[in-house]
Amino acid sequence: MVSGSARSPQLMRQLNSSALMRFALRAHAFTAATAMEETGLTRATVIGLCSDLVDAGWLEKVADSREAGLTRMGRPAHRYRLREDAGTIAALDAGEHSFTAIVADLRGSVLARHSLTLDSAVAGRQSRVDTARDMLSRTLEKAGRAPGDLVLTVVGIPAPVDGDGRSPSGGSGFWPLMNAGFDAGLSGRVVVENDANLAALAEQAQQTTPSDNTATLLTGERFGTGLIVDGRLLHGSRGGAGETRFLDTIFDDGYASDGIGALARRWARAAVTESDQPSVLRDIDTEHIEATDVFYAAAAGDALAHGIISDLGSRLARVSVVLSSLLDVERIVVAGAIARALDPVVERARHVLTTEFPPPVPELAISALGGDVVVRGGIELALQRIREQPSDFLPRRPASAPHPHAG
Structure with missing residues (x-):
């Protein structure tokens, strides 16, 4: 009992x-x-x-x-x-430049997926909400489900989020833009959460023996960190646990908040402009060089690209040491859409950790979830909420079944 x-x-x-x-x-x-x-x-x-x-x-x-x-x-x-059709859950990764939505059943099996690009700085807050509403509708339709089937939606955003789904007013207006009012603008029950926190939940769910002390470093355009310490996801009073503003005190190059993808692109464009070192990157219009071009060039033996990879690895190692020292995390997972291309960066970071810093140093791993890490974490959070308090949610009744209170 x-x-x-x-x-x-x-x-x-x-x-x-x-x-x-x-x-x-x-x-x-x-x-x-x-x-x-x-x-x-x-x-x-x-x-x-x-x-x-x-x-x-x-x-x-x-x-x-x-x-x-x-x-x-x-x-x-x-x-x-x-009942397999008792309800449907949805997760939306509402990033700065792209949106991804997935719809799943109550066991977490994905039924449909939809992605698109969006320049949020141009589109604005209301367009972010309108886009999210349209994406969820399209994804439900692809899954063969109706809006009334939706039990819970989780939205991941690149901003700190407190327990009430609100973000601080800081971030030079970026955080309020990202937290555009999804909870009020989308139908049904909605939970808004920081994207890196959702990534951390996704990674923990993937592990057969989850670590109680893990940092999931979500990287691409920006750095964000989801922290699981002593088995619990950390939030902080304003949802700011895991925000990487502290990097401003470590790196004084003006790019402290830039993620590995943004740094690879920025440093490569600067290198081909400011140096005369031979490189296949010179065959690409400077303004069109992307992070993936740097990774491919390095893998092909390009010396200039290899130098950028080395610098990225050194930077990742220093970020990892800070996280490990502050929170005593034993494992750091590098996640995000570009994670699968980061093997040489992570290998360099591992070398720096073991040769330039005294032990203990954290284990570095690469996420296998790619660009879906945030939405998979959103589905995991939705399942946790339903499992914790299933009586708070009403199932979708079978079409042929009368309502128990019907006369």
Whole structure:
């Protein structure tokens, strides 16, 4: 039975129902006996709750144990499972220059995905919200789901976010632009969260043995860090835990907040302009040199590009040392759309860590989630919220099923 001091039978039933739903959300087909073993509830309670949850639209009956070939003798056991179409969750990575949305079922299986580019500085706050609304509608349509199926939407933004979904007024107007009012502008229940925090949740969910002390360094145009310390995601009073403004005190080149992608592009354009060193990068119009061009050139043995990679690795090592020293994290995961191209940068950073800094130094790893790391973290957060308090959410009822309160 669920522990705690329930003040009424109704509250106790709600607590027990939540416990059973948490089990059903992670289980496949199950019997009352299995549910009893997992939740500690009595047989009568489980059978009664399963009946209620079938009526409510959360569960459905499936083939009993004999029909499923699981038993031959005795009375067959009823089996239940979560209704696959009980609800849909969505995650949106609302970046500065691009949006990505995915829609998933209540087990986290992705049903559809949609991406587009958007210059937020030109488009403005309202256009960000309008774009998000349109993207979610299109992605739901691709998934074969209706807007009414949506149980919860999580939006990741490149700005600090407090527990109420608000961002500070700082960031030279950038943070308010990024936190454009998605919670009020999108239909249904919406959670707004920092993108690097969502990346950290995604990385933790990927690990078979998650580390209790990990920093996920989301990089591309900017640096952002999601911090899991002592097994908990850090937020801070204004949601600013993991913001990298401290880098201004370490690097005085005016580009402290630039991510690896932005730095690779900036340094390469400057190098081909200011030096006469031979390089295949000179075959590209200077203003069109991108980070990927630098990585490809370095892999082909280009000396100028290799020097940029070396500088990027040294910078990454110093950022890693600061994070490790401040928070005693043992593992730092480099994540983002360009993460899969960063092997030479990370290798250089590992070398600098082991040769220029005393131990202990953090382990460096590269995310395998690519550009979907934020939306995958958004789905993970949505699943966590539903599992924690399933009674706060209403399932989508089957089209053929009458409402339990219908006359």
